[in-house]
Amino acid sequence: xxxxxxxxxxxxxxxxxxxxxxxxxxxxxxxxxxxxxxxxxxxxxxxxxxxxxxxxxxxxxxxxxxxxxxxxxxxxxxxxxxxxxxxxxxxxxxxxxxxxxxxxxxxxxxxxxxxxxxxxxxxxxxxxxxxxxxxxxxxxxxxxxxxxxxxxxxxxxxxxxxxxxxxxxxxxxxxxxxxxxxxxxxxxxxxxxxxxxxxxxxxxxxxxxxxxxxxxxxxxxxxxxxxxxxx
Numbered sequence: 001x002x003x004x005x006x007x008x009x010x011x012x013x014x015x016x017x018x019x020x021x022x023x024x025x026x027x028x029x030x031x032x033x034x035x036x037x038x039x040x041x042x043x044x045x046x047x048x049x050x051x052x053x054x055x056x057x058x059x060x061x062x063x064x065x066x067x068x069x070x071x072x073x074x075x076x077x078x079x080x081x082x083x084x085x086x087x088x089x090x091x092x093x094x095x096x097x098x099x100x101x102x103x104x105x106x107x108x109x110x111x112x113x114x115x116x117x118x119x120x121x122x123x124x125x126x127x128x129x130x131x132x133x134x135x136x137x138x139x140x141x142x143x144x145x146x147x148x149x150x151x152x153x154x155x156x157x158x159x160x161x162x163x164x165x166x167x168x169x170x171x172x173x174x175x176x177x178x179x180x181x182x183x184x185x186x187x188x189x190x191x192x193x194x195x196x197x198x199x200x201x202x203x204x205x206x207x208x209x210x211x212x213x214x215x216x217x218x219x220x221x222x223x224x225x226x227x228x229x230x231x
Contacts, residue, residue, distance in 0.1 A: 005073045006030055006040055011061070014051060020058025080106065090174050091130040091196070094139035130177060133196040140202065141181055144169045150207045151183075154200040155231055162200065163187065165231070168209045170216045184209075184216050185231060191220050192231040 013026055023037040030037070041059060045051050053059035072080065080102075087099040132138070136153070144151050151169055156162045167183035170191075178197045185192040209216075 002074050003040070003043075005075070006032065006036070007044055008073060010037070010040055010044065011049065014059060014061040017060065020053055020060050022058045023055065026059075077106075085124060089129045089176070091132040091179060092138040092142075092174070093132050094142075133179070133199065136181075136196050136199040136202040138172065138179060138196065140204065141169050141172055141196075144204070145171065145213070148209050148211070148213045150186075150205045150209060151202055152205050153194065153202045155194055156198045156200055157231060158198075165194075166205065166207075167192075167194070168212065168216065170213055170220060182220060184212075188231070191216065191223070194231045 009030055010026060013029060014021060023034045023041065027034045027037045038055065041051055050062035051059050052062055084099045084103055087095050090096065141151070143149070148168070151167050153165050153167060154162060155165055166186045167181070168186070169181055169183040171182040173180040173182060173193075178195055181194040181196060181199070183192060183194060184190070
C-alpha cells in the first residue's frame with residue numbers, strides 16, 4: 001500500500017474508533033510494520049491532523065476534526081483523473097466544462113498527498129477529441145432524459161433520407177467517434193438508436209413522458225443482447 005493511501009486509511013481507522021487504537025492494531029489492519037505506522041502517525045501530526053496518544057497506549061483523533069467531504073485512495077484518485085481525461089474526448093461541451101469543475105473541486109477538497117497525485121499529470125487519454133454534433137445539444141438530451149421530456153428531431157438515416165421524429169430519450173451512449181441517443185420513437189413505436197451526428201435539428205417540445213423512463217430503460221436493457229435497431 002502506498003504511503004498516501006496508508007495515511008488516508010489511518011485517519012479513517014482513528015475517525016471511526018471509540019477508544020484509543022494502538023499502532024500494532026493499525027499495522028495489522030493495513031498489513032505493514034508497526035514502525036511504518038509510527039512514521040505515518042508522525043507525518044500526519046506534522047500535517048496538523050489532531051492525533052493524540054503515544055506508543056504502547058494508542059492513538060485517538062481529537063473530537064471536532066472533520067475530514068474533507070471527498071476522500072479517496074490513490075488508486076481511486078487515478079481512476080478519477082483518467083475518467084475526467086476521457087470526458088475531454090467526447091463531443092459534449094457541457095460535460096467537458098463540468099469535468100474541469102470536478103477537477104478543481106477535488107483539488108480543493110482532498111489532502112496534500114492526494115492533491116499531488118491529481119496534479120502530477122501522469123495519466124493521459126490518448127486520441128483526438130470528438131467535435132460537438134452540429135444539429136443537437138447533448139446537454140439538452142441529458143436534461144430531457146432526467147426530466148422525461150419529449151424531443152422533436154430531424155433525422156437523416158444511413159441512406160440519406162430525412163424524417164421528422166418525436167422521441168422519448170432514455171439514454172446516451174458515448175462512443176469514440178460519436179454519441180447515440182437511445183429513445184422510444186413515436187413514429188416507429190419502438191426503441192431506436194439515433195446517431196447524434198445524423199440529427200439535423202433538435203428542439204424541446206414541452207410535452208412529457210413522466211414516470212415512463214425507467215420502464216422504457218428496462219425494455220431497452222432486456223433487448224440489449226440483440227443487435228440494437230437503428231432509426
